[in-house]
Amino acid sequence: MVDINIRQVNKNDVDGCYRIESTCYTSDGATREKMLKRVMLFSEGFLIAESKGKIIGFVNSASTDKEDIADEEFKDMVGHVKEGKNIVVFSLAVLPEFQGNGISKQLMARFIEVSKGLKKEKILLICKSDLITYYKNFGFLYGGKSKSQYGGFEWHEMYLLFNAVDEI
Numbered sequence: 001m002v003d004i005n006i007r008q009v010n011k012n013d014v015d016g017c018y019r020i021e022s023t024c025y026t027s028d029g030a031t032r033e034k035m036l037k038r039v040m041l042f043s044e045g046f047l048i049a050e051s052k053g054k055i056i057g058f059v060n061s062a063s064t065d066k067e068d069i070a071d072e073e074f075k076d077m078v079g080h081v082k083e084g085k086n087i088v089v090f091s092l093a094v095l096p097e098f099q100g101n102g103i104s105k106q107l108m109a110r111f112i113e114v115s116k117g118l119k120k121e122k123i124l125l126i127c128k129s130d131l132i133t134y135y136k137n138f139g140f141l142y143g144g145k146s147k148s149q150y151g152g153f154e155w156h157e158m159y160l161l162f163n164a165v166d167e168i
Contacts, residue, residue, distance in 0.1 A: 001053050002101045009039050009046040009058065017048065022042075024093040034076055038062070038090070041077050044118060045087055047111055049094070049103050057094035059107045061087050061115075061123075064083045069124050069157070070147040087115045089125035101142030108138055116162055126155040 009017065014036045021029040022075050030038070039046055045061035062077055063084040073079065075090055080122045089111070115123050126146045127135060135158045136142070143157035 002056075002103065003107065004051045004056065004103060006047055006106060009043050009048050009060075011036070011039055011080065013048055013055055014039055017060075017064075018085050019092065020055065020093050020095055024097060025091065028149045030090070035060075037077050041080055042082060044082075045111075046112070047107060050105050056098045057092075057103045057107055059089060059092045059111045061111075063087050063091050063118075063120070067124075069126060074076050082113055085121045087118065087120045087123050089123060091122070095135065112138065112160065118167060121162060123160040125158050127157060127158060128153060132156055132158065 014032065017029075018032040018035045019037075023037060041060055045063060047059050048055050049057040051107060062074060062080040064074065064079055064081055064086050065084045066074075066079065066086070069088050071079065074088065092104055092111075094107075112123065122139070123139075123145075125135070126148055132142060138160065140158040140160045143159050146155035146157045148155045
């Protein structure tokens with residue numbers, strides 16, 4: 001088990017987060033500039049996991065009143081509304097050498113708590129088919145196949161309604 005601290009991101013964390021994004025998502029990952037924009041516009045929805053002072057994982061998001069999250073421009077914070085009713089997960093990533101230690105589960109559990117604290121009604125995300133069960137374990141419901149064709153992959157919509165969730 002790895003000892004970690006989960007906290008809100010700050011602008012000094014951008015390079016560490018970008019390294020993780022590049023490692024985990026390779027060419028499909030967000031650019032450093034996009035990561036910085038996410039930090040600057042919505043740090044409340046951006047959590048990092050660190051171990052011994054090193055960033056080893058993160059979850060980041062934006063907020064919107066929209067229900068359709070297939071628009072790729074949204075990942076560049078186009079349409080982000082800080083007070084929007086929904087929070088949309090862009091990525092949940094942990095460095096490969098730290099995977100399998102429950103870090104992503106801790107990040108997602110904290111992210112759910114933070115989202116509730118921000119008075120969001122729903123968390124929305126898209127994932128590949130192999131992660132549907134992972135998100136269902138947090139109480140997410142399956143919303144169907146996404147219109148998104150990002151990276152040439154088939155994506156699936158998942159959502160978590162807060163009024164339907166007690167304790168995770």
